[in-house]
Amino acid sequence: MEVNFKMLATTSFGLEAVLADELRALGAQKVTEGVRSVSFFGDNGFLYKANLSLRTAIRILKPINEFKIFDEVDLTKSLQRINWEDYLSVDGTFAINAVVNSKFFTTNSHYISLKSKDAIADYFRHKYHRRPNVDIQEPDLKIHVHIQHDNLTVSIDSSGDSLHKRGYRTATNIAPINEVLAAGMVLLSGYDGNSHFIDPMCGSGTILIEAAMIAHHIPANINRKGFAFEKWANFDANLYELIKQALLKKVRNTDYKIIGYDKAPSAVLKAKDNIENANLEGFITVEQRNFFETEKEVEGPTTLLFNPPYGERLQIETAPFYKEIGDTLKNHYPDTTVWFITSDLEGLKHVGLRTSKKIPLKNGDLDCKFVRYDMYAGTKKINN
Numbered sequence: 001m002e003v004n005f006k007m008l009a010t011t012s013f014g015l016e017a018v019l020a021d022e023l024r025a026l027g028a029q030k031v032t033e034g035v036r037s038v039s040f041f042g043d044n045g046f047l048y049k050a051n052l053s054l055r056t057a058i059r060i061l062k063p064i065n066e067f068k069i070f071d072e073v074d075l076t077k078s079l080q081r082i083n084w085e086d087y088l089s090v091d092g093t094f095a096i097n098a099v100v101n102s103k104f105f106t107t108n109s110h111y112i113s114l115k116s117k118d119a120i121a122d123y124f125r126h127k128y129h130r131r132p133n134v135d136i137q138e139p140d141l142k143i144h145v146h147i148q149h150d151n152l153t154v155s156i157d158s159s160g161d162s163l164h165k166r167g168y169r170t171a172t173n174i175a176p177i178n179e180v181l182a183a184g185m186v187l188l189s190g191y192d193g194n195s196h197f198i199d200p201m202c203g204s205g206t207i208l209i210e211a212a213m214i215a216h217h218i219p220a221n222i223n224r225k226g227f228a229f230e231k232w233a234n235f236d237a238n239l240y241e242l243i244k245q246a247l248l249k250k251v252r253n254t255d256y257k258i259i260g261y262d263k264a265p266s267a268v269l270k271a272k273d274n275i276e277n278a279n280l281e282g283f284i285t286v287e288q289r290n291f292f293e294t295e296k297e298v299e300g301p302t303t304l305l306f307n308p309p310y311g312e313r314l315q316i317e318t319a320p321f322y323k324e325i326g327d328t329l330k331n332h333y334p335d336t337t338v339w340f341i342t343s344d345l346e347g348l349k350h351v352g353l354r355t356s357k358k359i360p361l362k363n364g365d366l367d368c369k370f371v372r373y374d375m376y377a378g379t380k381k382i383n384n
Helices: 016-026 044-053 072-079 109-128 179-189 206-215 237-248 265-277 318-332
Strands: 005-010 029-033 037-042 059-068 093-101 141-148 151-157 196-199 258-262 285-288 302-306 336-342 357-363 366-375
Touching: 005 044, 016 029, 016 037, 016 044, 016 179, 037 044, 044 059, 044 237, 059 072, 072 109, 072 151, 093 109, 109 141, 179 206, 179 302, 179 336, 179 357, 179 366, 196 206, 206 258, 206 265, 206 302, 258 265, 265 285, 318 336, 318 366
Parallel strands: 093 141, 196 258, 196 302, 258 285, 302 336
Antiparallel strands: 005 037, 005 059, 029 037, 059 151, 141 151, 336 366, 357 366
16 A cells, blocks of 8 residues: 655645645544645645646645755755655756745755755766756756745745646636636635636636636646656556546536626637636636626526726726726626725725625735625615
8 A cells, every 4th residue: 555645735825724624624634734834645646636626736745754954965965865766867867946035044945956956966966977958948857945944944846837737728818817726716705616606807717717726626727737756667547547437427507607707808708718728618607898888697596706906007097996896786787796906905995895704815926815805686786
């Protein structure tokens, strides 16, 4: 029986608890939340499953060694104590990513990456009189070096490209939202496919696609071209295919609607292209409409979730814009749970509705709030 080992899933700020819940639901052991990361235990099969399934993970790292270090000499010696032949052929290629948070190292992460590359290259050169080449684009092995205070953790990256690169998005708008954040917001909202879902400012369709994959239990990364672990020496292609097929057997249908609006014809076209790339054209409807001229057209409980302009990258006057959001919700969207993300806290004051929840998140470098408004059916409406 294969032995479980420790892994680390990285994520965005504010999504740690969501990712931990995802991991527990998948069957991970010893799940522990960190800062922008969650550690857990599983075997190689679970590593494949995690990469295919996790919606809020950015990458899955497999730590291979830890050391106490205080300077560059310690860094070099520690890296050269690892048996790199277990992971990398002298004829192979590698790349290194470093993260440093230590008073012992005042240099930047790029410099630590270079020093680590030299240490590994010298390890091979001393033993074999030649060395693997560096390939930043498509290496055979991607190595992650993390220095936290006096602790060095060396990991191999099982994902390769960031897991937000699902493989379906070929067209984006001016201010696209990251797939991991989009999925995280959908999961934070509690949406599970058992109600209608509307994104009234859908842009290139990312939130709609992530919601549809959640509703239909479609693995998040089923459309990706591949993962870094497929190049590992111990990769079990048969096991990977079994896990993939087992996940696909859990895909389900739902009778509830998933609808997107955008007032820009170009955005609607991009959304439709991306939806087709994700093989979801039968599950999502997108129309060219101005949200402020719409009303709720589906019966029953509905989740309305969107990413409106913040005024950061799209130049708008946010006060009247956010007031119009509030007026539209109040007058035309009864029996709806509304969520949206914004970095414009001043604009938020003009919505004119009382939030029932505010969750701090990051959209790229922007500090944001993910806010909830509960719009009731009939006469029970929330006002200031």
